Amino acid sequence: MTAKLPHLRVRTRRIDDPGELLRFTDPLSPTVMLRRGDGVVGRGCVWRASFSGPSRIADARAVWRELVAAAEITDDAQVPGSGLVAFGAFTFSAASGAASVLSVPEFVVGRRGGVAFVTQICLLDEVGRADLDVHLPEVAAVGADASIELGEGVMTRERHRTAVDESLARIAAGEFEKVVIARDAVGQLPARTDRRHLVRRLAAIYPETWTYAVDGLVGASPEMLVRVLGREVAARVLAGTLPRGATDAADAAARAALAASPKNQVEHRYAVESALRSLGALDSHDDLQSGLTASPEPFLLALPNVWHLASDIRGTLPSGASILDLVEALHPTAAVGGTPRGIAIAAIDELEPFDRRRYAGPAGWVSSAGDGEWVIALRGAEIDADGAVTAFAGGGIVASSDADDEWAETGPKLAPIADALRG
Ligand SMILES: C=C(O[C@@H]1C=C(C(=O)O)C=C[C@H]1O)C(=O)O
Numbered sequence: 001m002t003a004k005l006p007h008l009r010v011r012t013r014r015i016d017d018p019g020e021l022l023r024f025t026d027p028l029s030p031t032v033m034l035r036r037g038d039g040v041v042g043r044g045c046v047w048r049a050s051f052s053g054p055s056r057i058a059d060a061r062a063v064w065r066e067l068v069a070a071a072e073i074t075d076d077a078q079v080p081g082s083g084l085v086a087f088g089a090f091t092f093s094a095a096s097g098a099a100s101v102l103s104v105p106e107f108v109v110g111r112r113g114g115v116a117f118v119t120q121i122c123l124l125d126e127v128g129r130a131d132l133d134v135h136l137p138e139v140a141a142v143g144a145d146a147s148i149e150l151g152e153g154v155m156t157r158e159r160h161r162t163a164v165d166e167s168l169a170r171i172a173a174g175e176f177e178k179v180v181i182a183r184d185a186v187g188q189l190p191a192r193t194d195r196r197h198l199v200r201r202l203a204a205i206y207p208e209t210w211t212y213a214v215d216g217l218v219g220a221s222p223e224m225l226v227r228v229l230g231r232e233v234a235a236r237v238l239a240g241t242l243p244r245g246a247t248d249a250a251d252a253a254a255r256a257a258l259a260a261s262p263k264n265q266v267e268h269r270y271a272v273e274s275a276l277r278s279l280g281a282l283d284s285h286d287d288l289q290s291g292l293t294a295s296p297e298p299f300l301l302a303l304p305n306v307w308h309l310a311s312d313i314r315g316t317l318p319s320g321a322s323i324l325d326l327v328e329a330l331h332p333t334a335a336v337g338g339t340p341r342g343i344a345i346a347a348i349d350e351l352e353p354f355d356r357r358r359y360a361g362p363a364g365w366v367s368s369a370g371d372g373e374w375v376i377a378l379r380g381a382e383i384d385a386d387g388a389v390t391a392f393a394g395g396g397i398v399a400s401s402d403a404d405d406e407w408a409e410t411g412p413k414l415a416p417i418a419d420a421l422r423g
Helices: 056-069 157-172 196-205 248-260 262-282 287-291 323-330 341-351 403-422
Strands: 008-015 031-035 038-043 047-051 072-075 085-089 100-104 107-112 115-123 178-188 210-214 217-221 224-229 232-243 299-302 306-316 362-367 372-376 380-383 388-397
Touching: 031 362, 038 085, 047 056, 056 085, 056 100, 056 323, 085 210, 157 178, 157 341, 157 388, 157 403, 178 341, 178 403, 196 210, 196 217, 196 403, 210 362, 210 372, 217 403, 224 323, 232 248, 232 262, 232 388, 232 403, 248 299, 248 306, 262 306, 262 323, 262 388, 306 403, 323 362, 323 372, 380 403, 388 403
Parallel strands: 008 072
Antiparallel strands: 008 115, 031 038, 031 210, 038 107, 047 100, 085 100, 085 362, 107 115, 178 388, 210 217, 217 380, 224 232, 224 372, 232 306, 299 306, 362 372, 380 388
């Protein structure tokens, strides 16, 4: 592998606040991980690799380690996201036909804690001895916006009911305890649409979420699979959902019903336990296990479309581990897969009539300093280069689930991307 990897030259310098970061990304293929205006965006591509199969995350981790070791990095900002950065998106299933990717942009523009920076990356062989004059990428002119409607995908309401009923039968037979069943919705965006409009709308309507765009995968995820800043590890687990109410009274009733719902509490507990188990298993001898804490009781997270039961997990990165180790250990949590994990994943591959591609997989960035932020790619869509859109949304099925309620829950979960596409 080493022979094929390039030597990268990386320069980060601090800059005055550059304003809206999203402007600096590519209009047709945005690369973004932003929350409340802070984070990182990429422009251009100096290196890209794709991975597949059960070892896709481990393979990416190994390549990344080599790429970092061979890079020459000067980082005058020293904040999360500065230095060498790769953006990535991994398929949900090991059996997916879609590519899992890791790519290094030519430019990264970021802001964190009031510090703004730009990173320029090039192939060492190409720059020769001349030093890089680090500058901001040019802002591409604002391109066409579009307004489209999503329609039914291959998972029709009837097929969804059949899949949920079959899941319930298997739960009753003791095959597994929880499985997450999703549905798809499809549309067609004009190929030349400036996709920054879409990302901007997602960020404006869902400020509590992480707005992501990596390799055509775009959305606003409320769920942080895992984040490492310095040696601090954090994750936000969501599971248990009710749509927001239309009036204040109905909304308060929905919140109270979710807090008191044994079905949702059980579903949530499976998800938190799976995350703690995965993180704990990584830690053979030092800090993470002993230092892992989860919110004692889930809290109620309000998004414009839904209420979620949420738990935050905190810990310290074990020595020798990297964020991609954590991503590999955690994916897929029971929030998007099920319990027990292996049996639930096999059931998803069998019961869903589509390839999830990178939906519900990890999407994010990793830096040479070992920092990174990886969300679960929810509330979004795969948008191909020709503009074909496939959006996905799912929900956890446990013994007490009801097929009509589960279908109803997918509507609000599709709303972020459906609304953003409508313009
Ligand atoms: C699977 C999705 O969401 C996940 C499932 C949830 C649930 O079943 O209650 C809640 C949040 C997410 O972890 C989705 O949005 O597509």
